[in-house]
Amino acid sequence: MKDLLSEIARLTKHSPVWPKQTALARVMITKGEIPQHQLAAVYEPxxxxxxxxxxxxxxxxxTVKAEGPSYYVIPTQVPATGKVDQAxxxxxxxxxGLKINKQLLRSLLEDNSRRIQRSEDSQAIFATRATEEFVSAWVRLLRLLETPEDIPALAxxxxREILYRILIGPQGQRLKLASFETGPQxxxxxxxxxxxENYWRTLDVRQIAEKSGMAWTTFHRQFKxxxxxxxxxxxxxxxxxxxRKILVHQGLSVREAAFQVGYESASQFNREYSRHxxxxxxxxxxxxxxxxxx
Structure with missing residues (x-):
């Protein structure tokens, strides 16, 4: 395992100290000291x-604490905050980071659904210790950065191997959640x-549940x-x-920003923002x- 992790360090040593998109379209590299505000975002699957x-x-x-070498699965768009600590x-x-290719995932599920570990439904995203097989697949993927002409054929x-290693491990059920095209999910x-798309509007959860064809309690449970x-x-x-984006980049007052994102009370906005x-x-x-x- 130590040699594999050292190889990943070598393959990423020229990456800058902020999140960087790579020649591998779905791979992101992040390293070094990262300001906390950059980690507050809507995370994609x-x-x-x-x-x-x-x-x-x-x-x-x-709260998820992913201490290296470990991984976690985010199956849908989720707003979150974060921070990093050096080793x-x-x-x-x-x-x-690897953006989930749903087409690859669905093809894997067709052939391997019986191998997914059964587990209790977890309402929290969690971290799992990386296996040697999982890390080896990452090394093979990252080595393509040295031979970019091979990326279209092999990436x-x-x-697919990385997704497979997750599917047959403790996070298989979490990854499966990212694949659904029909049904409640x-x-x-x-x-x-x-x-x-409508975050500033008043949220009527019961109405959304009804449109989704679910009882309110079922919708709430499945959403969480x-x-x-x-x-x-x-x-x-x-x-x-x-x-936060509005305050930093548009220069509006706190009261104006609060009302623009849907708050009716500036004092409530101040309390919740400060707490968050x-x-x-x-x-x-x-x-x-x-x-x-x-």
Whole structure:
């Protein structure tokens, strides 16, 4: 395992110290010191692999601590905050992200559905220790960066292997959640998309549940199973993330930003923003502008 991790470090040594898209279309490399505000975002369906150091991600009331080498699965779009810590031995933080290719995933499920481990439904996204087979597949994928002419032919082969290793491991059920096109899970994905596009509107969960063809309690349970958040928590985190962008980049007042993202009370917005990001809206936005030299 140590040699495999060292090979990943070698293959990524020229990456800059911020999230970087690579020649591998679905692979992202993140390393070094990462400002916390850059880790507060809506995460797309992905596999996160912490190679060195530790990444802490918070989804509502749930917190994932992925200490390298470990991985986690995000099966749908989820608003979250996070922070990274360097490894205790002085090794710089390094993580890899793989956007989930649903076509590859569905083809794997057709052939391997019986091999997926049965597990209790988990409402929180969690981290799993990486196996040698999982890390080996990542090494093969990253080596394509040295022979980019091979990427069109081989990238999907190694991505498929990474997905396969997850499917037959403890996170198989979590990864399976990303694949649904029909049934209750597909309705949850559609509801998530509606909330993302209409986050500033008043959220009537019972009405959305009815449109999804589910009882309110079933919808609520399935939504939290997929996202780790209740529908109301999901909307609140979207609103706060969007308000932060507005305050940093558009220069609106705190009151204007609060109303623009759907809050009816500026004082409630101040309380929830401060609790979520650790400082008041005005102070937080100022610090980000200074840090980002905006």
């Amino acid at each position: 992905m596999i996160g692999f912490t190679v060195f150091g530790r990444k802490t991600i918070s989804f509502g009331e749930s 205790e031995n002085g090794q710089a933080y390094l993580s890899l 999907s082969v190694y991505e 597909s309705q949850i994905h559609r509801a998530i998309q509606w909330i993302r 199973r997929v996202t780790g958040l209740s529908p109301i928590q999901y909307q609140k985190e979207l609103r706060l993330l969007e308000a 990001f650790g400082s008041s809206p005005a102070k937080d936005a100022h610090l980000i502008r200074v840090e980002s030299k905006l």
